Amino acid sequence: MVFNRSLLARAALGPAAGAVLMAFMAAGAIPAYQMYSVGLAAVYTIVVLSVGLLAGWSGIWSVGHPAFFAIGAYFAAYGSGHDWPLEAVVLGAVAAGAALGAFLGYAGARFSALYIALLTLAFTTVTLELVNRWSSVTGGDQGVPVVQLRSALGFGTLLGGGTEAQYLAVGAAAVVLALAVPAAASGLRMRLIAAKSHPLAARTIGIAPEAQSSLSFAVSGACTCFAGVLLGLLTRFVSPDPFSLTFGISLIAACVLGGVGTILGAVAGGVYLTWNPSLSSAVGLPQPVVQGLVLIGVLLFLPGGVVPFLSKLARMLTRRTPRGSRTELPSPAEQMADLAPPGPPSGTVGGPVLLHLEHVSVSYGGIRALEDASLTLRQNEILAVIGPNGAGKTTLLNALSGLTGNGRVTGTADFAGRPLLTARATARRRLGIGRTFQHAEVFxxxxxxxxxxxxxxxxxxxxxxxxxxxxxxxxxxxxxxxxxxxxxxxxxxxxxxxxxxxxxPKLLILDEPFGGLDAAERALLARHIRRLHADGTAVVVIDHVLDDLFSVAHRVLAFDFGRTIGEGTPDTVLQDPKVRSSYLGSVDARTRPPEHVGDRSMLRLHGVGHTYGGVVALRDIELDVRQGIVLGIAGANGAGKSTLAGILHGSLEPTRGDRETGGTVRTSLAPEGRALFKTLSLRENLEVAAYAAGITGTPLRERLEETVRWLPARLRDRMSDSAGGLSGGEQQMLAIARALIAAPDVLIVDEPALGLAPALVDEVYDRLATLAHDGLTVVLFEQLLSRAMSVCHEVAVLHEGVIAAQGRPGDPEFAALAEAAYFSGGLDTAPTTAAATARTPQVN
Structure with missing residues (x-):
């Protein structure tokens, strides 16, 4: 932590305010009957601060803090009755609170926020039950007095309820607030927030979320137990009544009122808890009613809390710079001058082996996501890993970075001469492994x-x-x-x-770094990767933007269905028939769509584009879906297919452009991944979709009978079974049937073959062809180009959000154009000709 003048000045505000308040107390400026309330507000401030920072920094909402409060108070009572010195009581209470808090934090780190709240609720319930039953120590329902505590360090005797206790409470609160200021600027807060914001990303930089939760809960519990000791000294008597679950809810309300995770908000919350009874008496309403009304008002009008609202208002009033004078964001072009020049990575691949994988497999239950993967990476090498969606690429990266979750990992892996697979994810950062994520998982x-x-x-x-x-x-x-x-x-x-x-890091793992970037940003990123290589960092990178990927790689490894299927240099790997087939597929004999289709336009897109935040998913899409057609949209993973499917369906509003329908056109979507309600039966899945489409009564029964007849016999006989018990192919057919029950004019099917065995793929596509023969318009989104070419009337190739080629599968010229567009596309136009082939990285 770096202490500077500003930080020290802010940390000194708490002790300064405490000194001023104690001076007023000593001078009699505060009435004697209010002195107790001031001391109580100081105690409550410590408790609200410990609860609020735990929630704001660690994301843990606890209703167990009344138990910690009670433990501290009973420590004071027990110590006073057994002639313990004050220091021993404080140390014992703090140690007990830290130990119990660490246990709760570690145990709760594996659960969601709801289960952590239930865990802390159980802790409070058990603690209060022990208080009631352990009457020899706690006095049970009758309570126990706090007589006096003598300081072993010569600070005198603290009599319960005396002014000494009130001064001590104010001084202690001032010190705790002072310590909280540098803590808010420390790496501890940053690591706590990182673990809360994104646990997986936190592990890749050496942060263990469960350890951070345990640490934060330990500190919070220790502070609350300390406040309990102060409460015992202040009240002179300890009974179970102040530590009820109602008080736990009041603590959370006070945190929200002041501002969760703010230091001044804790002061406001402590004041609110102290004077809430007086406010209730003044308005003539019960305390829970007043508390509820205040909390509802804050949540509706000041959702961030009172203190953050006032801080924001003060910044707006004192702002000196015009709103438009903020620093301009740097452009990619401004960053290129100091980086490595464009072109292939320099230098020959040599040097010692840094990473060696041998027969590594990752399985989740009966599913093998990665099978028998072997590779060798040298210290100065950039290795590209390619393959279609579901090939096992990300699983390979997760195995290298230790993020396989509940997957079973077998095989051997050595990194810099040390075993890798047995190391925890947090330890791999210390070994020298860095990792990025596909969607830029920042904190x-x-x-x-x-x-x-x-x-x-x-x-x-x-x-x-x-x-x-x-x-x-x-x-x-x-x-x-x-x-x-x-x-x-x-x-x-x-x-x-x-x-x-x-x-x-010695090894940098990049997961789809080029995805979602424009051409200038991709060029800048490629230069960064080359510079890393020049500085001696080995790189493993996966992506679907093959042009940019191949421009930085020394060697390319191809995966499909979890296995290695090919290896070579960037200019030769796509010549491998297995690699080409994994992307483009192979044409098999299957049911052809009908020859004759109508001319009526069912759906039409004009200049459609879509962005997610700053990510461009689609650009200038022109598409016409005619009646009775089977239209294939082919493209690699990340090309924008699912976004286009949502826009065609109407469930996603495009950022720009127009979606037109030829009259009243009903569309249905069978989404990628099926999205079934797996706890519902097959029949219930169909009924839910029918209800959503407004189909009830007799029409519902008729539609159910018609849709069930479309399903294969093995599903018709299992309509009462859970959808989660079906195989992948059976789930896909149920997903299509669920889309059909609304009697659509246009059926949109997104990746129907994803994760299916070849025999099941043929069955699904044969049934889709049957629907086309019955006159249904079908839009088919497919990753394998050859499959789309074999079952569709027309095919549009989507590349990086742009339709790079469009035509009929029977046209020989279009087949070559489509293959070129699939890999490289065209940057400037929609359906292209020579422009698409010009950027092809040696695919012919």
Whole structure:
């Protein structure tokens, strides 16, 4: 942690305010009957602070803090009755609170927020039951007095209820607030928030979420037990009544009222808890009613809390710079001058072996996501891994970074001469492995600078200087104090890369780094990768943008169905028939669609584009779906197929452009991944879809009978079975049937063959062809180009959000054009000819 004048000044505000308050108390400026309330407010401030920071920094909402409060108070009572010194009582209470809090935090880290709340609820219930039954220590329902506590360090005797206890409470609250200020600027807070925001990404930088939860809960429990000791000294008597579950709910309400995770908010919450009884008496309503009304008002009108609202208002009133004067975001072109030049990676591949995998498999139950993978990576090598969706690429990266979850990993892997597969995910960062994610999984509540700083356990001036240099190198220096959510997707990708580059890893694992970036951003990223290689970092990268991927790779490894199917240099790997087949598929004899289709336009898209935040998913789509046609949309994973499917269906509104229908056209979508209600029966899945379409009564029964007849016999006989018990192919046919029950004019099917065995794929496609022969218009989204060419009247090839080629499968010229567009596409136009073939990376 770096202490500067500003930080020290803010930390001194708490003790200064406490000293002023105690001076007023000593001078008699505060009436004697209010002195107790001031001391009580100080005690409550400590408790609200411990609950609020636990929730704000760690994301843990606890209703177990009344139990910690009670433990501290009963420590004071027991110590006073057995002549314990004050220091022993405080140390014992704090130690007990820390131990119990650490246990609850570690145990609760495996559960959701709801289950953690239930766990802490159970802890409070058990504690209060012990208080009632352990009458020899606690006095049971009758309570126990707090007589006096003598200080072993010569600070005198504290008599319960005396002014000494009130001064001690105010002074202790001031010290706790002072300690909270540097804690808020420390690496501890950053690591806690990182673990809360994205546990998987946190593990890749060496942060164990369960350890962070345990630590934060331990500190919170210790502080609350300390406050309980102060409460015992202040009240002179301890009974179970103040520690009820109602008080736990009041604590949460006070945190929300003041502002969760804020230090001044804890002061406001402590004051509110103290004077809420007086407010209730003044308005003549019960305390729970007043508390509920206040909480509802805050949630409706000040959802962030009173203190954050006032802080924001103060910043708006004192702002000196015009709203439009914020730092301009750096463009990719401005960052290219200092980076490695374009072109293939320089240098020959040599040097010692850094990573060696042998027969590595990953299975989830009976599903093998990765099977018998073997590879060797040298220290100065960039290895590209390619393959269609579901090939096992991301599973391979997860196995390298330790993020396989409940998967069973077998085989051997050595990294820099050390076994890798037995190392925890958090330990692999220390071994020298950095990792990025497909969707730039940044920590949204931390600034750009803090996203990188949180990789350090203790932050020094040198760390901040190194992080500043790193952010400058990736073009993020001008936005270091901004939150990631304020940045476009391209800059978030750079932040993800910078976080992985921190601490100079030996191996950098990049998961689809080019996805969602425009051409300039992809060129900049390619230069960053080449610079990393020049600095001695080995790189393993997967992506579907083959042009940019091949431009940085020394060697390419191809996967399909979890197995290695090919290997070669970027300019030769696509010549391998197995590799080409994995992307393009092979044409098999199956039912052909009908020859004659209508001319009526059912759906038409004009200039349609769509973005998710700063990510461009579709650009300038022109598409006409005619009646009776089977239209295939082919493209690699990430090309924008599912986005286009949602827009055609009407469930997704395009960012720009128009979607037109030829009159009243009903559409149905069988989405990628099926999205079945697996706990419902087959019949109930169909009925839910019918109800959503407004079909009830007799029409529902008729539609059910017609739709069930379309299903194969083995499903017709199992309509009462759970959908989760079906095989993948059976689930796909149920998903299509669910879409059919609404009697659509246009059926949209997204990736119907995903994850199916070849025999089941043929069955699904034969049934879709039967629907086309019955006159249904079908839009088929398919990853394998040859499959789309074999079953469709027309095929449009989608590449990086653009229709790069469109035509009829029977046209020989279109077949070559479509294959070229699938891999490389065209940047400037929609259906292209020579432009598409010009960018093909040696696919012929």
């Amino acid at each position: 949204s509540e931390l600034t750009v600078e803090e996203n990188v700083l949180c990789t350090r356990r203790r932050i020094t001036t040198r760390d901040r200087a190194e992080v500043a240099r790193l952010l400058h190198s990736v073009g993020l220096a001008d936005v270091a104090d901004r939150l990631p959510g304020e940045l476009p997707f391209g800059l978030q990708k750079r932040l993800d890369l910078a976080r992985a580059m921190a601490e100079h």
